[in-house]
Structures are given as C-alpha cells and as structure tokens.
Amino acid sequence: xxxxxxxxxxxxxxxxxxxxxxxxxxxxxxxxxxxxxxxxxxxxxxxxxxxxxxxxxxxxxxxxxxxxxxxxxxxxxxxxxxxxxxxxxxxxxxxxxxxxxxxxxxxxxxxxxxxxxxxxxxxxxxxxxxxxxxxxxxxxxxxxxxxxxxxxxxxxxxxxxxxxxxxxxxxxxxxxxxxxxxxxxxxxxxxxxxxxxxxxxxxxxxxxxxxxxxxxxxxxxxxxxxxxxxxxxxxxxxxxxxxxxxxxxxxxxxxxxxxxxxxxxxxxxxxxxxxxxxxxxxxxxxxxxxxxxxxxxxxxxxxxxxxxxxxxxxxxxxxxxxxxxxxxxxxxxxxxxxxxxxxxxxxxxxxxxxxxxxxxxxxxxxxxxxxxxxxxxxxxxxxxxxxxxxxxxxxxxxxxxxxxxxxxxxxxxxxxxxxxxxxxxxxxxxxxxxxxxxxxxxxxxxxxxxxxxxxxxxxxxxxxxxxxxxxxxxxxxxxxxxxxxxxxxxxxxxxxxxxxxxxxxxxxxxxxxxxxxxxxxxxxxxxxxxxxxxxxxxxxxxxxxxxxxxxxxxxxxxxxx
Numbered sequence: 001x002x003x004x005x006x007x008x009x010x011x012x013x014x015x016x017x018x019x020x021x022x023x024x025x026x027x028x029x030x031x032x033x034x035x036x037x038x039x040x041x042x043x044x045x046x047x048x049x050x051x052x053x054x055x056x057x058x059x060x061x062x063x064x065x066x067x068x069x070x071x072x073x074x075x076x077x078x079x080x081x082x083x084x085x086x087x088x089x090x091x092x093x094x095x096x097x098x099x100x101x102x103x104x105x106x107x108x109x110x111x112x113x114x115x116x117x118x119x120x121x122x123x124x125x126x127x128x129x130x131x132x133x134x135x136x137x138x139x140x141x142x143x144x145x146x147x148x149x150x151x152x153x154x155x156x157x158x159x160x161x162x163x164x165x166x167x168x169x170x171x172x173x174x175x176x177x178x179x180x181x182x183x184x185x186x187x188x189x190x191x192x193x194x195x196x197x198x199x200x201x202x203x204x205x206x207x208x209x210x211x212x213x214x215x216x217x218x219x220x221x222x223x224x225x226x227x228x229x230x231x232x233x234x235x236x237x238x239x240x241x242x243x244x245x246x247x248x249x250x251x252x253x254x255x256x257x258x259x260x261x262x263x264x265x266x267x268x269x270x271x272x273x274x275x276x277x278x279x280x281x282x283x284x285x286x287x288x289x290x291x292x293x294x295x296x297x298x299x300x301x302x303x304x305x306x307x308x309x310x311x312x313x314x315x316x317x318x319x320x321x322x323x324x325x326x327x328x329x330x331x332x333x334x335x336x337x338x339x340x341x342x343x344x345x346x347x348x349x350x351x352x353x354x355x356x357x358x359x360x361x362x363x364x365x366x367x368x369x370x371x372x373x374x375x376x377x378x379x380x381x382x383x384x385x386x387x388x389x390x391x392x393x394x395x396x397x398x399x400x401x402x403x404x405x406x407x408x409x410x411x412x413x414x415x416x417x418x419x420x421x422x423x424x425x426x427x428x429x430x431x432x433x434x435x436x437x438x439x440x441x442x443x444x445x446x447x448x449x450x451x452x453x454x455x456x457x458x459x460x461x462x463x464x465x466x467x468x469x470x471x472x473x474x475x476x477x478x479x480x481x482x483x484x485x486x487x488x489x490x491x492x493x494x495x496x497x498x499x500x501x502x503x504x505x506x507x508x509x510x511x512x513x514x515x516x517x518x519x520x521x522x523x524x525x526x527x528x529x530x531x532x533x534x535x536x537x538x539x540x541x542x543x544x545x546x547x548x549x550x551x552x553x554x555x556x557x558x559x560x561x
Contacts, residue, residue: 022195022196022197022198022199023199024194025061025194026058026061026194026195026199027054027057027058027191027192027193027194027195028054028160028163028186028190028191028192028193028195029053029054029055029056029057029058029059029191029192030058030061030062030195030199031160031163031164031195031197031200032055032058032120032163032167032186032191033055033058033059033061033062033064034062034164034199034200034201035163035164035167035168035200035203036064036091036118036167037062037063037064037203038164038200038201038202038203039089039167039168039171039203039205040088040203041064041088041089041091041118042063042064042065043064043065043066043067043082043090043091043444043445044059044064044065044066044067044090044091044092044093045066045067045068045069045075045076045078045079045082045090045091045092045093045441045444046066046068046069046072046075046091046092046093046094047068047069047070047071047072047075047093047094047095047099048068048093048095049094049095049096049099049122049138050095050096050137050138050188051095051096051122051123051124051137051138051188051191052093052094052095052096052099052121052122052188052191053191053192054122054188054191054192055093055120055122055186055191056093064091065444067440067441067444067469067473068469068472069437069440069466069469070465070466070468070469071102071437071463071465071466072094072099072100072102072103072106073102073103073104073105073106073433073437074106074433074436074437074462074463074465074466074469075092075094075103075106075437076092076103076105076106076107076109076110076117076119077106077109077433077434077437077438077441077463078437078438078440078441078444079091079092079106079110079117079119079441080106080109080110080113080115080117080181080438080441081115081401081424081437081438081439081440081441081442081445082441082442082444082445083110083115083116083117083174083179084113084115084240084421084424084442085399085421085441085442085445085446086445086446087116087179087240087242088116088175089116089117089118089171089174089175089182090115090116090117090118090441091118091120092117092118092119092120093120093121094119094120094121094122095121095122095138096121096122096123096124096137096138096139096140096143096188097137097138097139097140097143098138099121099138100121100143100146100147100185101146103119104146104147104150105429105431106431107119107147107150107151107181107183108150108429108431109426109428109429109431109434110180110181111150111151111152111180111181111428111429112428112429113236113263113424113428113429114177114178114179114180114236114237114240114323114324115179115180115181116174116175116179116180116181117174117180117181117182118167118170118171118174118181118182118184119147119151119181119182119183119184120167120184120185120186121143121183121184121185121186122185122186122187122188122191123143123156123185123186123187123188124136124137124138124139124140124143124187124188125187125188125189126158126187126189126190127189128187129158129187143185144156144183144185147183150181151180151181151182151183152173152174152180152181152182153169153170153173153182153183154182154183154185155167155169155170155182155183155184155185156184156185157184157185157186157187157190158187158190159190160190160193160195160197161197163186163190164200164203166184167184168203168205169205170182170183170184171205172205172206172207172208175205175207176207176208176210177207177209177210177240177241177323177340178237178240178323178324179240209340209343210323210338210339210340210343211339211340211343211344211347212321212337212338212339212343212344212347213337213338213339214347216335216336216337217337217344217347217348217351218351219335220296220319220335220337220348221347221348221351221352221353223294223317223319223335224254224256224294224296224319224348224352225254225352225353225355227254227256227292227293227294227355228293229291229292229293229294229316230254230255230256230292230293230294230295230296230355231256231257231258231259231288231289231292231294231295231296232247232250232251232254232256232257232258232259232295232296232297232298233258233259233260233261233289233295233296233297233298233300233302233306234247234258234259234260234261234264234267234268234298234299234300235260235261235263235264235267235297235298235299235300235301235306236261236263236264236267236299236300237264237298237299237300237321237322237323237324237340237341238260238264238267238298238299238341238345238420239263239264239265239266239267239299239420239421240299240341241299241323241340241341241342241343242342242420243267243298243299243341243342243345244266244267244268244420246342246345246346246349247267247268247298247341247345248268248269248272249349250345250348250349250352251268251274252274253349253352253354253355254352254354254355255274255355255356255357255360256274256296256355256360257274257275257276257288257360257363257364257367258272258274258275258276259275259276259277259278259279259280259285259289260277260278261278261280261300261305261306262278262280262305262306262412262413262425262427263300263306263427263428264299264300265278265412265415265417265422265423266417266418266419266420266421266422266423267299267420270416270417270418271416273360273361273364274360274361274364275364276288276364276367276368277368277413277414277416278412278413278414278415279367279368279371279413279414280305280306280307280308280413281305281308281309281412281413281557281558281559282308282371282374282413282558283308283311283558283559283561284367284370284371284374285308285367285371286308286311286312286558288363288367289312289314290312290313290314290315291315291316292314292316293316293317294316294317294319295314295316295317295318295319296319296321297318297319297320297321297322297334298321298341298344298345299321299322299323299341300322300327301322301324301327301328301330301331302320302330302331302332303327303331305412305427307331308558308559309557309559310331310559311558311559314332317335318332318333318334318335319334319335319337320332320334320335320336320337321337321339321341321344321345322336322337322338322339323338323339323340323341325338374555375555378555378556380553380555382527382550382552383406383407383410383552383553383555384410384414385527386407386482386527386530386548386550386552387407387410387411387414387415389527389530389531389534390407390411390415390452390454390480390530390531390534391415391416392531392535393530393531393532393534393535393538394452394534394538395449395450395538396418396419397418397419397422397449398422398449398450398451398452398538399421399422399423399424399439399442399446399449399451399452400417400422400423400424400439400451400452400453400454401424401425401434401435401436401438401439401442401451401452401453401454402423402424402425402426402434402435402453402454403425403426403432403433403434403435403436403453403454403455403456403459403460404425404426404427404430404431404432404434404456404459404489405435405454405455405456405458405459405482405488405489406456406482406484406488406489406492406552406553406554407454407456407482407552408425408427408435408454409489409554410552410554410555411423411425411454412425412427413555424438424442426438432458432459432462433459433462433463434459435453435454435455435459435463435479436453436455436460436463436466436470436477436479437463437466437469438453439451439452439453439477439479440466440469440470440473440475440477442477443475443476443477444473444475447476449476450476450477450478450538450539451475451476451477451478452477452478452480452534452538453477453478453479453480454479454480454482455479455480455481455482456481456482456483456484456487456488456489457481457482457483457484457485457486457506457508457511458486458487458488458506460479460481460511461506461508464514467514467515467518467520467543467545468518470518470520470542470543471518471519471520471542471543474541474542474543475542475543476541476542476543477543477544478534478537478538478543478544478545478546479515479543479544479545479546480534480546480548481511481545481546481547481548482548482550482552483508483511483547483548483549483550484549484550484551484552485505485506485508485551486501486504486505486506487504487506488504488551488552489554490504491504491505492553492554511545511547512524512545512547515544515545520542520543520544520545521537521540521542521543521544521545522544522545522546522547523537523544523545523546523547524547524549525546525547525548526548526549527548527550530546530548533546534546
C-alpha cells in the first residue's frame with residue numbers, strides 16, 4: 001500500500017544532468033531569482049543597494065521583469081498593489097539598513113490590508129550577525145527586529161543552501177490567509193559568493209487553507225435562519241477571498257441588508273435593493289446595524305473606521321467570520337469563526353434556511369434617504385460633483401488607488417467601486433504617499449485597464465519622484481492631484497479642534513510643469529471640466545497628470561454627537 005508521504009518525485013534525465021553540471025558564473029543571488037521564478041513570480045519591485053547587488057546582478061540572467069522605483073517605501077506600495085490585484089506574492093528586493101527601514105511604512109499598510117508582499121533584503125556580511133558592533137556599512141544590531149512587529153513572519157538566511165527553502169516558506173506564509181507581507185534577509189557575502197548549488201528547478205509552495213469549524217457554522221446558520229432583523233457587514237476579507245458572489249447569494253437568501261467597509265468596497269453591488277452602500281461614518285447606518293437582532297460580520301475586525309470610531313454598540317447577537325485570529329472578537333463579543341471568508345460563506349449557504357422579508361428593501365431605502373438628507377443639509381455640492389465626475393470618467397473595471405486625502409475620505413463612503421478588488425486606499429495603516437506608487441504596481445500587474453491614482457498635494461510630494469518610474473516603464477496611470485495648498489484633512493481637524501490650523505499650509509510646485517519636466521503630459525482642470533479632462537487622460541496610453549485646484553470640505557462626522 002502506497003501513502004502520499006511515500007511518494008518521491010524523481011528528477012528527469014535533463015534535471016539530473018543540470019544538477020550534476022550546474023552552469024558557472026552563478027552566485028547566491030541566482031538562487032534567489034531562480035527560487036522566485038520556480039514559485040511562479042514574473043515581476044519584482046525594488047531598489048538596488050551595495051549589499052544587495054548579488055540579487056540585482058542575477059536578475060539579468062533571469063526572465064523576471066524588474067520594476068525599479070525611486071524610493072523604497074514607494075516600491076513597497078507598488079508591490080502591495082500588485083499583490084492586491086493579482087492575489088500573488090509580490091517580490092520586493094531591498095538593500096540593508098536605510099533601504100530596508102525606508103520600506104517599513106509600506107509594509108505596515110500591506111499588513112493592515114492583508115496584501116501579500118515578499119520582501120527580500122540583504123544583510124551585513126555573515127561575520128557581523130549576532131548583535132556585535134563591527135562597523136559595517138548599514139549595520140543594525142538586529143535588523144529583523146525592526147520588522148517583527150510589522151510583517152507576518154521573518155526568515156533569516158545564513159547559508160546558500162537555506163535560500164530556496166527560506167523563500168518558499170516565506171512565500172507560503174504570505175499567501176496563507178490572512179495574506180500579508182513577510183521578510184527574508186540574506187547576508188551580503190552569501191549573495192555574492194559563487195555557488196556550486198544546482199539551478200533551482202522546483203518551487204511548489206502550497207498555502208494552507210483555513211476552513212471554518214462545522215459546529216460553529218451550524219450555530220451561525222441557525223441564528224441567521226431564525227433572525228427577525230438580520231444584517232451583514234462585509235469587509236476586505238470578502239474581497240481578498242473572492243467571495244463576493246457567495247456573499248450576495250447569502251444576503252439574498254436571508255433578505256439581509258449589507259453594508260461594506262471601506263476595505264470591502266465592491267464586495268456587494270452598490271445599487272442592489274439590499275445595499276446600504278458604505279456609509280459607516282453615519283449615525284443612521286450605525287443605528288440600523290445596532291438594531292439588528294443578528295449581525296453577521298464577514299472579513300472585518302470592526303476597527304475604528306468600520307465601527308464609526310468605536311461608537312457602534314450592537315444590541316443583538318454578533319457572528320464574526322475573520323481569518324486574522326488577532327481581530328477575532330477583539331472589539332465586540334461574538335460567535336467567533338476563525339476562517340477564510342469564502343469557505344465560511346459556502347458553509348453557511350449549505351445550511352442556512354431561506355427567509356422572507358419583503359420590507360427589507362424599504363428599510364434600506366429609508367436609511368439611505370436619511371443619509372442623503374443629512375449630507376444635503378451641509379451644502380457640499382462641490383465635493384459631491386467632483387466625486388461624481390471622477391466616477392463617470394473612470395471606465396468600468398478600471399482600478400483606482402486613493403491616497404489619504406479629503407476626496408478619498410468622501411470616496412470611502414460615497415464612491416461606487418463598481419466591482420470587487422477595484423478600489424484601494426491606504427486606510428489600513430493611514431500613511432501618506434500610497435496612491436500613485438500603488439497605481440504603478442497595479443498597472444504593472446494588469447496593463448489591460450487604465451489605472452487611476454488620486455492624491456492631495458501633500459501626499460503627492462511623497463511620491464513625485466515616481467513620475468520618472470511611470471515614464472521609464474510607460475505605465476498606464478493617470479494621477480489626479482487635488483491641490484488645496486496644504487494637508488487639507490488635517491487643516492479641518494485642527495480648525496475644528498483648536499479654532500485654527502498649525503503646520504498644515506504648504507508651498508507647492510507647479511504640478512503640470514513638474515510632470516512635463518519628467519516627460520509626462522499634464523493638464524490643469526476645474527470642477528466643471530474635470531470629467532472630460534480625466535476621461536481624456538485615462539483614454540490616452542501611458543502616464544499622465546491631471547491637477548485640480550480646489551479646496552474641498554468633509555461632511556460633518558456623527559461620532560462626536
């Protein structure tokens with residue numbers, strides 16, 4: 001009798017010959033790129049540095065496509081977006097010390113958003129490892145310690161023979177739910193030394209599945225079947241698990257209204273009769289969700305933004321499906337189901353009973369009408385017109401990437417993403433500079449659609465150097481910069497809190513002239529011409545910049561009432 005663990009994959013004659021007579025001129029860097037290619041990677045992002053040159057030298061002997069950005073943090077944002085769009089682990093090649101540390105903010109965003117990024121950094125020579133102070137360039141006492149609190153897992157390599165296994169292990173970690181960034185570091189001398197190790201030809205790495213416990217889904221299905229006022233909050237976990245169709249099937253079977261979190265945009269059809277859209281920062285929505293006798297939360301930890309700044313206090317029974325164990329019941333007691341959203345929703349579909357509730361769509365319309373009335377009373381026509389113009393100009397299926405700017409804050413609540421996995425922002429960690437470099441990563445992942453990036457002038461200056469990257473690789477990204485002369489959202493926060501802003505006003509360049517200096521077409525627009533100018537730019541291949549001088553305001557919050 002043969003068992004699976006008895007099976008041994010025997011090498012072919014060609015593989016045996018290649019193993020016995022590996023080509024010369026290879027180094028440890030070749031083992032890195034060969035392993036990545038064997039695992040299925042096709043594109044890598046990064047910046048070269050002195051300690052990492054072995055990896056970059058090996059790239060020219062491989063078929064991997066390299067996209068080099070100008071700042072490590074931006075390279076991390078690009079890899080983040082590539083991972084979100086493709087669902088694959090996006091390799092990010094970095095150098096030791098300052099280069100590695102500059103990527104930390106991007107890796108924090110990837111962790112918060114569960115984006116699979118495989119960061120591979122060089123290290124100081126092996127003789128310097130262990131915490132001593134040897135005076136090597138870029139030396140840190142323990143470089144990996146800077147990343148342990150940010151990434152999912154850390155993998156330190158000390159010999160060439162460890163490289164394939166360490167990278168495969170990290171790859172598996174990045175793609176096991178919840179997805180996330182991982183860290184591999186390899187000493188400079190290991191990367192540079194010529195290697196006698198055969199060419200890496202195998203690279204299978206199988207992420208572990210996370211099915212729900214059947215006794216828990218049985219209880220959840222019973223609660224939902226017997227509920228009088230069920231409701232659903234759908235988070236980013238639904239999008240990442242490609243579970244939107246299953247969510248819709250369940251909502252329709254239960255006649256349960258659905259609100260999507262800002263990370264879950266597109267998980268449920270915007271105009272569906274059961275769609276509460278994404279108005280989570282609104283007391284009317286909060287009241288409705290609190291009144292649910294059974295609330296199903298799928299793929300969300302009910303964090304600050306998803307809970308209307310922790311003012312949400314459910315009165316009914318909560319069922320929470322969450323792949324990240326740290327988020328399970330972290331904010332509210334619940335029937336906690338630690339599982340991938342797709343597998344858990346499938347289990348519920350197999351056991352839940354169909355409900356009839358003809359009044360559910362009417363209750364949804366009533367909430368949305370109250371939300372519209374509240375917004376309409378604040379005289380925010382400019383903001384709504386600008387957002388609507390962006391929506392009309394953006395082709396169906398085209399992804400958009402939003403920086404931390406007032407128009408993005410509007411988009412979180414009021415923008416119809418159109419489809420799952422098309423609207424992305426930095427709302428996970430909340431750092432500036434995400435929009436444009438992330439859009440470049442998305443354009444590298446899928447050149448069949450134009451990509452929109454949206455930034456304020458403050459966030460734009462974080463990543464202006466990447467105009468050179470956009471031009472160098474001719475990436476099809478249109479960058480909308482809303483220029484209000486400062487950090488607009490912080491200006492509002494400080495004015496509301498202290499009566500006047502401090503340190504929010506900025507001297508800024510002529511963005512159109514600056515874009516053109518990089519060889520990127522630029523145009524200055526207005527609210528009245530925005531739709532036409534943006535649509536024209538998106539329809540033109542290659543990078544472009546559209547600058548909108550406008551001071552936008554936020555709608556009034558409800559969590560302070």
